[in-house]
Amino acid sequence: MDTRRLGYFVRVVDIGNITRAAESLHITQSALSQHISALESDFKSRLLERTGRGVEVTSSGRSLYRYAQGIIRLEQAARIDLRSGSDTPAGLVTVGLASYSMATGLAVPLLRAVRRSYPKIQLQLIQNLTVVMSQAVLLGQVDMALIYDPGYVKGAFFERVQEEEFHLVTSAGAPPVAARGDTVTLKEASALGFVMPSELHTVRRITDAAFHTAGLHCSVVAEVETDSVLRDTVVHGLGATVLPLSAVRAHFAPDEVRVHRFADTRLCTAMSLCTPEVQPLSPAAALVADLVRTLLRDPVLLGRRPG
Known part of the structure; x- marks a missing residue:
């Protein structure tokens, strides 16, 4: 197998457009299309579907993309x-x-x-x-x-x-969640809007499970996958989140947020x-x-x- 072709395929998937991918690779669009066609012939499967805005990856293409990244990295x-x-x-x-x-x-x-x-x-x-x-x-x-x-x-x-224990994190400028200071119950936290990673993330799954077990709902107002974006949304009071203390110390200054331990449950992994x-x-x-x-x-x- 020509690993160069795999690299071309990965670039097309990353960019989502054959014309722009060809420009970044400094080859012609027709040459790049031929390389993709050769890959499809080798694997006897359609890898990309052309759309009005570029290309979309098929299920077979997504599988090859994952393996191709590993092969290219090893080379x-x-x-x-x-x-x-x-x-x-x-x-x-x-x-x-x-x-x-x-x-x-x-x-x-x-x-x-x-x-x-x-x-x-x-x-x-x-x-x-x-x-x-x-x-x-x-x-x-x-x-x-x-x-x-x-x-x-x-x-x-x-x-x-090590074991990580999760805490509720809110903006220092937001109204206090509870009168007790640094502890909060799940019911009190359920009144907040949360900024969280997607449902695939461990932090989200453990948080959702804790609220569900207590018969409560965790209201997620936005899903954020980037640490820096989550930091900014919390600091500006756009939502609360759940994080381990080590992550809080890595991303926030002490005066930017309030950190609350859950009084009626222990969220950890x-x-x-x-x-x-x-x-x-x-x-x-x-x-x-x-x-x-x-x-x-x-x-x-x-x-x-x-x-």
Whole structure:
């Protein structure tokens, strides 16, 4: 299989338009169309459907897109590794970081540690993917992922890091939710409008389940997948949200929000480092995984007070 064609296909899907994709690839539109047709012939399946505004991906195309990302990443990693030409650890290592979690606070310390200890390792940090992070590990799109533990996933190993407890977060400029100060009941919280990630996200699923168990409704006024956008909406009083303390400390200044512990329930889940269960990590990825483990023992990074 010509991996170059897979790269062309991924670019078309990302852009959603063959003409603009051809321009970005510096090839003609007809040549790009021929490459896509060749892929469809190889897989004996329609991958793209033309529309008035560009192209749409078929179900077969979505499946190939996920695998193609992993194949392209592995080829890139191999090229970097072979070009190094020395015994110094080198290669591309991709780490997935769960949004709305303490994983976000790992990014800069990890990058700093890799640059200091292994300057020939190229680190790639990814937060938002079209598939869940555990599946991205299985597909080879990422080497490892620091995520909320989803439970058993065939082919994936989860090394538990810590437990995250979720809290209600509201704007400091909004009216107080309860008179007790830093605690709130689910019933009191149910009167608020929430800004949350989609129903696929662990934070959302655990929050919805807690309200449902209490016979209450969590009113979601907007779904937001980007940490920075969620931060701005909460600070400006456009909605409340639910986050672990480590994520609150990473995204908000102390005077920007009020943080409330739930008085009548405990919303929590485990954070885990997800790696392939059978396929061993590359030498470079194994070194980065060790750095991740070392950093995760830092109480400041984990949002805990020392001692």
